[in-house]
Amino acid sequence: MVSKPRTAWFRPKDFDMFFTSVSATTVSSMSTIEMEVFSHTQLIIMTILMFVGGEVFTSFLGLQFARSKFLKNCPSSDQNSVTLVNLNHSVPKCTNPVNQIELDLEKEKPETNTLDENGNKCLGFxxxxxxSIKFLGYVVLGYLFVVHLIGSTLVSLYISLFPSARKVLKDKxxxxxxxxxxxxVSSxxxxxxxxxxxxxxxxxxxxGLLLLLIPQILMGNTLYPPCLLFLIWVLKKTTKREEFRYILMNYGDMGYGHLLSGPHALLLAMTVFGFILIQFLLLCSMEWSSQVMDGLNSYQKIIGSLFQxxxxxxxxxxxxxxxxxxxxILVLFVVMMYLPPCTTFIPPKLHEKVSDNGKQSRKKTFMECLIFSQLSYLVIFIILICITExxxxxxxxxNFNVLNVTVEVISAYGNVGFTTGYSCKRQLKPDSLCIDTWYGFVGRWSTMxxxxLIIVMFFGRLKKFSMKGGQAWNLS
Amino acid sequence: MVSKPRTAWFRPKDFDMFFTSVSATTVSSMSTIEMEVFSHTQLIIMTILMFVGGEVFTSFLGLQFARSKFLKNCPSSDQNSVTLVNLNHSVPKCTNPVNQIELDLEKEKPETNTLDENGNKCLGFxxxxxxSIKFLGYVVLGYLFVVHLIGSTLVSLYISLFPSARKVLKDKxxxxxxxxxxxxVSSxxxxxxxxxxxxxxxxxxxxGLLLLLIPQILMGNTLYPPCLLFLIWVLKKTTKREEFRYILMNYGDMGYGHLLSGPHALLLAMTVFGFILIQFLLLCSMEWSSQVMDGLNSYQKIIGSLFQxxxxxxxxxxxxxxxxxxxxILVLFVVMMYLPPCTTFIPPKLHEKVSDNGKQSRKKTFMECLIFSQLSYLVIFIILICITExxxxxxxxxNFNVLNVTVEVISAYGNVGFTTGYSCKRQLKPDSLCIDTWYGFVGRWSTMxxxxLIIVMFFGRLKKFSMKGGQAWNLS
Ligand SMILES: [K+]
Ligand SMILES: [K+]
Structure with missing residues (x-):
């Protein structure tokens, strides 16, 4: 990022350049300088940084690393799979509940079982x-290549076909x-x-451009595991190769965190679409005729909201x-931003199917469930108050900002009573009838x-924290 | 709360009256009307509501309820203790880690063990x-009575001795x-x-008044379990009665959630003082010479900060x-408000002492530990940025409000890239040199x-969520 910026009149500080590099490498896109100051060379460097820092590519590297380790030492099959999983540090562990759902599938794989038992010879098994791991690498690489090729081509095509988009690029x-x-690449x-x-x-x-980018965004992150699984399934059906069958049967042993079981991938996809639907409905209902969507027709509003x-x-x-x-919406976005891409809703029914050591973990997970609920209830209350006010x-x-509302809600939840109050001085458009009083901020709210807040106070008083908060911290 | 308000010119809405009643009963003290509008009758009603809603009194009622149930049915001793614990719904379960620490003590109580084994006869045991439960009830009641009596007397005495305080009351x-x-009662x-x-x-x-209230506040809530334990220990030493010895030995069987083991109570007290110290240091360092503490001398600043x-x-x-x-400080207060009174730091060393089923829970608690850490790290980052900016x-x-900072931090943590931006229009004191730009809000921050935020981005990118997020939600 030491190349010359495109616009000569502004030279970004070195620190901001460093910040932008970090931002690109961690695929964050937090920015401290405007994007148009970057030269073409810098844009290309950023493209490479983003590509290298992206989840699919780093996980591919992890897979290659695991494969090379696998080649070197050849212990017994069981230990081997453990080694593979442990080696793969760069892959996020999407696989926690896999082991549980896996148990359902275990009965349906006689071929691999035979291999497991008879293939104790190091080479044969x-x-x-x-x-299979090699093939999985090829599939990931092919997926990367095809999506980027098709994506870039479609975006190029769109720009050359639509003068409005072409004009923007020309102006800039x-x-x-x-x-x-x-x-x-960025998407x-x-x-x-x-x-x-x-x-x-x-x-x-x-x-149209937004519609082209939406699938790229989803395929590169939240929907990557389902897409990958679908691709392997299609390849198995068409090529009938043993490797793809093996990958699908032993997804947990591949040492690739993005490889999930069928049901898990389905639940993940449903979660992703569920979140999008909730945000979409809230965004549309709150901002449909506000200045945010000013100047757009209905179709553009819908696509814009979906994209956002x-x-x-x-x-x-x-x-x-x-x-x-x-x-x-901002608070909802905060929650959404907080949730990692792997977030999946797994109904308790699926968990109950797990027969062994399900009893021990049942109580704990219920506790954990409560932890999550407490926090989410609070966020829901804050959002509701943001809506009513x-x-x-x-x-x-x-006076009416989210922090003050949050303070009031958490204060009510903890039955504390702190308040930021209300000050007539702080009004942007001074109201001559406004009189400063000493009661809490909530006194200025609507009855709704x-x-x-009454519900929050009762909720806080009656909750009786029954959850445990970590090893060292006991919140209950 | 239907009595006539003291100030005739203002009649609060019925809804606000209802709100205040709820607020008093749930000991929240959220307010929608000023306090001085209440008549003496209303203040007395509020005093009763607060007393009845307070933790110590409700837990005392729970204890009495458990005792009456205990009298009715007389099953074997083991089942009995379970019944007692389950009955006591109104007591928060401060007792989670007790069972673990209890194991250490179990070896040291031969007397009760003999009773357990030999006292299988229903009546004898x-x-x-x-x-013992009856005595425990007396102790709690005595504690309630003595603290209120001494507290009220001291506050009255202070007011009659100090004209400045007397004048305030007279004016009002x-x-x-x-x-x-x-x-x-309120404290x-x-x-x-x-x-x-x-x-x-x-x-x-x-x-002086603040110094009188501080112990009342602590003794009625966060420090109640240690104080109770200390009181029982003193009574055991002075009266040498078997009941107090029994209470101390079988604290877990009393069905009283506020009765903790000695080490647990000590850790709880240390946690309480630790939190106070942290807040006190931050408050003093941030606000020592700000307008918040304007007009106070050093002694008043210290006592005021301690009280706050x-x-x-x-x-x-x-x-x-x-x-x-x-x-x-506000954000730190939010965290403090969120934490329940029982929050205790229990060092892993104490957990490790637990021999049975320690292995199963070890991994889970480590996961839970991580959940807590993620959230707390984020809050720490937000606080740090509030400090630098x-x-x-x-x-x-x-432009610079906590919500925007929070959005920026969570955005960086989730590697999202959303930003609220910065707008020159939003400046309260318009700066003629300010130019609107398109880069993120973080671009306006100091280098620090x-x-x-760079650390946050790396933290977010490298975290590799290894924790499980509840039964139904899998965040990893
Ligand atoms: K309170
Ligand atoms: K991003």
């Missing part, structure tokens, strides 16, 4: 496993190819940088100005908001 | 246990006795209501105006703040 002095590749790796200052806001009327909600899980590209968006939050932002 | 038309009893139950509009701010220079930090765990009485306090947060509150 390992060769299939080794070639961006080449179509650079923009297409950069945007595709697929879920980095979220776009070489325009305005991020995607400048393209908010180009619904798909981005909130990880990517972070924006078509709307978040500073003008309702606080309620949204008018005042817009007109009187210094106060009712919610 | 139960009579001691029953009378409050009787000394009503004020003393109301404030003592001991940790409700936090004070019959003055300004809460304790009006007494911020009466350090003691209140943040549950009580919620204030000597400082929270709306002018630094956001960093505190100057701007004061001057430019619409940006460095912290």
């Amino acid at each position: 390992d060769s299939l496993k080794y070639s 002095g961006l080449e179509t190819l650079t923009f297409s590749v950069f945007t595709t 697929f790796t879920n980095c979220g940088f776009v070489p325009t200052n305005e991020n995607m806001i400048v393209f908010k009327k180009n619904s 909600t798909v981005n909130s899980r990880h990517t972070g590209e924006s078509v709307f100005d978040l500073s003008t968006i309702s606080s309620a 949204r008018q005042k939050m817009k007109e009187d932002p210094l 908001g106060k009712s919610i | 139960d009579s001691l246990k029953y009378s 038309g409050l009787e000394t006795l009503t004020f003393s009893v109301f404030t003592t 001991f139950t940790n409700c936090g209501f004070v019959p003055t509009n300004e809460n304790m701010i009006v007494f911020k220079k009466n350090s 930090t003691v209140n943040s765990r549950h009580t919620g009485e204030s000597v400082f105006d929270l709306s002018t306090i630094s956001s960093a 505190r100057q701007k947060m004061k001057e430019d509150p619409l 703040g940006k460095s912290i």
Whole structure:
């Protein structure tokens, strides 16, 4: 990132350059400088950084590393699989509940069982496993290549077909190819940088472009495990190769965290779409006729909202100005941002199927369930109050801001009673009838908001924390 | 709460009356109306509501309920203790780690063991246990009575001795006795209501009064278990009665959640003082010469800060105006408010002593530990950034507010890239040199703040969520 910036009049500080490199490598897309100051060389360097830092590529490297280790030492099959899993440090452990669901499938794999029992000879058994891991690597690499190729081509095609998009790039002095590749890599790796200052806001009327990017965003992160599984399944059906069958049967032994069981992948996909739906409904209902979506027709509003909600899980590209968006949506986005890509809703029914050591873990997981619920209830309450007080939050932002609401809610939940209060001085449009009083901030809320706080106070008083909070901290 | 308010010119809405009743009963002290509108009758009703809703009294009722049930059915001793624990719904389960620490003590109680083995006859064994529970009830009741009596007397005495305090009450038309009893009950139950509009701010220079209330606040909630244990220990030493010995030996069987083992009570007390120390240091270092503590001398500042930090765990009485306090302290208060009174730091060493089923739970608790750590790290980062940007947060509150910082931090942690941005329009004191740009909010931060965000991005990228998030939700 020491190349010369494109716009000569502004030379970013070295620290900001470093910040941007880190941001690209960690696929964060937090920015401290405008994007249009970067030269073409710098954009290409950033493309490479994003590609290398992306989840799919790093997990591919992890897989290759595991394969090379696998080749070196050849212990018994059982230990081997453990080694593989442990080696694979760069892969997030999406596989926690896999072992449990796996138990259901275990009965249905006689072939591998025979191999397990008869193939104790190091060479005989390992060769299939080794070639399966090799094939898995090829599949991941092919997936990476195909998605990037098709994605870049489609984006390029869109820009050359639609004059409005072409004009934007021309005005900003961006080449179509650079923009297409950069945007595709950024979307697929879920980095979220776009070489325009305005991020995607400048393209908010180009619904076609947004529709092209949405699948790339999903395929590169939250929906990657289901897509990968589907691809392997298709390859198994078409090529009928033993390796693909082996991969699907022994997904847990591959040492690849993104390889899930069928049911788990399905639940993951459902979770992803569920989250998108919730955010989409809230965003549309809150902002449909607000200034955020000003100047858009209904179709553009829908696609824009969809794009924005798909981005909130990880990517972070924006078509709307978040500073003008309702606080309620902002808080929901905060929650969504907090959730890792692997977040999956697994109904208790599926957990119950697990027969062995299910009894020991049942109670613990119920406790953990409560921990999560406590926090999520609080967030829900904060969001609800942001909704009931949204008018005042817009007109009187210094008094009605989310922090004050949060303080009030947590205060009520902990039955504390702290309040930030309300000050007439802080009003942006001074109201001559406003009189400073000494009661809490909640006194200025609507009856609806106060009712919610009553529920919060009861909720807080009656909760009787029955959960345990970690090894060292006992919250109960 | 249908009595006539004291100030005739203002009649609170019925809903606000209902809100205040709920607030008093749940010992929350959230308020929607000023306190001075209440008549003496209403203040007395509120005193009763607070007393009845307080933790010590409700737990005493739970104990009496358990005792009456105990008298009715007389099963074998083991089942009995289970019944007792289960019956006691109104007592928060402070007892989770007790069972583990208990194991250490088990070896040291030959007397009770003999009773357990030889006392299988229903009557012989139960009579001691029953009378122990009865004695425990007396101790709790005595504790309640003595603390309230001494507390009220001391507060009354203070007011009659110090003209400045007497003048405040006279100006507000409050009787000394009503004020003393109301404030003592409110402090001991940790409700936090004070019959003055300004809460304790009006007494911020009466350090003596604050010093009288601090022990009442601690003894009624966070330090109640250690105090109770100490009282029983003193009674055992002085009266040498078998019942107190039995209570101390079989604290887990008493069915009283606030009865802890010695080590646990000690750790609880250390946690309480640790939290107070942390808050006290932060509050003093951030606000020592700010307008919050304006007009106070050093002694008053120290006592005021101590009072404020003691209140943040549950009580919620204030000597400082929270709306002018630094956001960093506010966020720390949010965390403190969230933590239940029983929160105890138990070093892993003590957990490791547990021999049976320690292995199964080891891994789970480590996972849970991680959950807690993730959240707490994030809060720490937010607080740090509030500290580095505190100057701007004061001057430019619409851009630099905690929500925006939180969005930025969570965004960096989740490697998302959403930002609320920065708008020159939102500046309260317009800066003619300010130019709107398209880069993120973080671009306006100091180098220190940006460095912290870099750490957050790395932390987010490298975390590899290894924890499990509850039964139904898998975050990993
Ligand atoms: K309180
Ligand atoms: K991102």
